Amino acid sequence: MKQRKSDKYRIIEDRGVGRGIHYKPFIKVHEVSSEGLSSRVLGWKVNRIYHLLSNLERDYLFNTQWEDSVIDIREQYPLLPKEETILIAKEYGLRHPLINKPDKDEIVMTSDFVITINDGKMIRDIVRTIKPSSKITKRVKEKFKIEEMFWKRKNIDWGVVTEKEIDHIKARNIRFLYQYYFWDRYRMLERKQIRELFLLFWDIFQRNNFDVKRTVETFDCVQGWEQGESLSFFKYLICHKSVKTDITKDITNLRNPNISFWM
Structure with missing residues (x-):
C-alpha cells in the first residue's frame, strides 16, 4: 500500500x-x-x-x-x-x-x-x-x-x-463523447470557423432527414476530410450542445435511427 x-x-x-x-x-x-x-x-x-x-x-x-x-x-x-x-x-x-x-x-x-x-x-x-x-x-x-x-x-x-x-447511462454517454469536446483544439479552428461549419453541417443534416451516417459521409466529402472526421465533429457539437439530444438515453451508437437530435 x-x-x-x-x-x-x-x-x-x-x-x-x-x-x-x-x-x-x-x-x-x-x-x-x-x-x-x-x-x-x-x-x-x-x-x-x-x-x-x-x-x-x-x-x-x-x-x-x-x-x-x-x-x-x-x-x-x-x-x-x-x-x-x-x-x-x-x-x-x-x-x-x-x-x-x-x-x-x-x-x-x-x-x-x-x-x-x-x-x-x-x-x-x-x-x-x-x-x-x-x-x-x-x-x-x-x-x-x-x-x-x-x-x-x-x-x-x-x-x-x-x-x-x-445516472450511469448519462455518464456512459459523456464518457463516449468526452475527448471530442476538445476537437477544435486539434483542428486549430477559431469560433467563427466552427460556427460556419456547424451551419453547413446542420443544413446537410436536415436535408438528409437527420440520418447521421449519410450526413457525416457527405460532410467528409464536402470538406475534403479524412473518413470519420465529420463524425468527430458531430460528437464535438453534441458536447458543446450545438446539437442537442436526450443525454439520459443511450447514444453510444449515433447511427441508431431512434435517437433524436435538434438544434
Missing part, C-alpha cells in the same frame, strides 16, 4: 487553495491507493487535470460538468484548518482519522468535490462526498458526521452521493 504523502508538505505546496485553473487538489492519484480505478481527466469547465480516486468519482465529474449551472469543480478538497475537524470529533465523541504511522497523527480530512454553481440569481458552493453504498459502514458514517458538521458550520450544503444517485 502506498504511504500517504505528508499533509504538511501538501499545505506548503498550497494544495486545496484557489479556484479554477489555479486550484491544486490536496490528494493526487499517484499518492494514495484508491478504491476502483483512479484516473486523471482534463476538465471541460476548467482547463486543468482532475484527480479522481474511483470510477464513481469520474462518473460524477462527467455528469456534473454537463450541467450549465456549474462553473467550477474542485476535487479532493481539504478540510482546513485541521483543528476544526479534530474539535468536531471530540465534541461528538468520534475518532478522528489518523495517518498510518507510529506517531498516529491526525490527517487532514478531505471532501471529494466542492462545486460552484451559478443559478442566475447567486453563485454558491455545494459539497458532495462520493461513496459506494456497500462501503458505507458505521465507521464511514462517523467520518461523514465530522465532514457534515465542518460544512454545516460554514453554512454550506453538504451531501453524500452513492451509485444510486448517479
Whole structure:
C-alpha cells in the first residue's frame, strides 16, 4: 500500500487553495491507493487535470460538468484548518482519522468535490462526498458526521452521493463523447470557423432527414476530410450542445435511427 504523502508538505505546496485553473487538489492519484480505478481527466469547465480516486468519482465529474449551472469543480478538497475537524470529533465523541504511522497523527480530512454553481440569481458552493453504498459502514458514517458538521458550520450544503444517485447511462454517454469536446483544439479552428461549419453541417443534416451516417459521409466529402472526421465533429457539437439530444438515453451508437437530435 502506498504511504500517504505528508499533509504538511501538501499545505506548503498550497494544495486545496484557489479556484479554477489555479486550484491544486490536496490528494493526487499517484499518492494514495484508491478504491476502483483512479484516473486523471482534463476538465471541460476548467482547463486543468482532475484527480479522481474511483470510477464513481469520474462518473460524477462527467455528469456534473454537463450541467450549465456549474462553473467550477474542485476535487479532493481539504478540510482546513485541521483543528476544526479534530474539535468536531471530540465534541461528538468520534475518532478522528489518523495517518498510518507510529506517531498516529491526525490527517487532514478531505471532501471529494466542492462545486460552484451559478443559478442566475447567486453563485454558491455545494459539497458532495462520493461513496459506494456497500462501503458505507458505521465507521464511514462517523467520518461523514465530522465532514457534515465542518460544512454545516460554514453554512454550506453538504451531501453524500452513492451509485444510486448517479445516472450511469448519462455518464456512459459523456464518457463516449468526452475527448471530442476538445476537437477544435486539434483542428486549430477559431469560433467563427466552427460556427460556419456547424451551419453547413446542420443544413446537410436536415436535408438528409437527420440520418447521421449519410450526413457525416457527405460532410467528409464536402470538406475534403479524412473518413470519420465529420463524425468527430458531430460528437464535438453534441458536447458543446450545438446539437442537442436526450443525454439520459443511450447514444453510444449515433447511427441508431431512434435517437433524436435538434438544434
